[in-house]
Amino acid sequence: MQETIDLIAHRELRSLRRFTRETGQPTRLADLDLEPMKSVASIEIDEEHITIQYNKSTTRHYNSNVTTQKEWVYKYNDDAEFTEAIRRVIELSRKHLYDMPENVACPPGCAECCSGYEPFVSAEDVQRIADHLKMTYDEVMRDYVVPRPSADNSYVGWLRKVSDDLADRCVFLMGSRSGRYYCGIYAARPHDCGAFTPIGCEDVDTSLPRGGAYKVGSPFRPKRSHRR
Ligand code: SF4
Ligand code: SF4
16 A cells, blocks of 8 residues: 555655745655656556556666566455545545645644634533633633534534624634734634644635744733633
């Protein structure tokens, strides 16, 4: 399987290099063994076979050339289910590799997702936010949560917006504009926010640069009257 993933990874080599150059984030190219993928022309998968075709390659010796054209066929005779599983894994790897250069990390200060989505909060989330803000559980529920318990009781509601408009910003979002936004309770943010993946995100503000230094401002502070 590693071999197959390596073969696919070769296609993304240039994108990964560009990603590293633009963001300064390492993509560990040194860990990729690219040698087996140098001449891959195509990978085809049907119900019984995985066929990998290689381009013609020519090895030059000082007095002769040796030309080779290879085709590898892996055969899974009567295990269509296994082959189908492999096909899906490869598709997923491809998708993630395509997405990765653009979306492995959010451009600093984007936070488009902190508007338009309502992170659900569990009782643990509310307690963590309460401890962080030095408030009580009930005060956080009253000021920052729209109570709406889920049927299985895993959530107690979702975080409020700064206005009644659902598309408005999360009440904890700080910063004046895209590129300057930051979460005001980052260390205590709901599990939903921490688990939100940027892979495949279509809301990204594409005008933002991905590199450079980024400073966040002061953390969110509840109004004095809201504190215990
Ligand atoms: S890139 Fe997507 S996930 Fe990341 S901050 Fe922007 S909108 Fe949110
Ligand atoms: S809690 Fe923070 S990360 Fe979550 S939506 Fe609000 S501002 Fe964004």
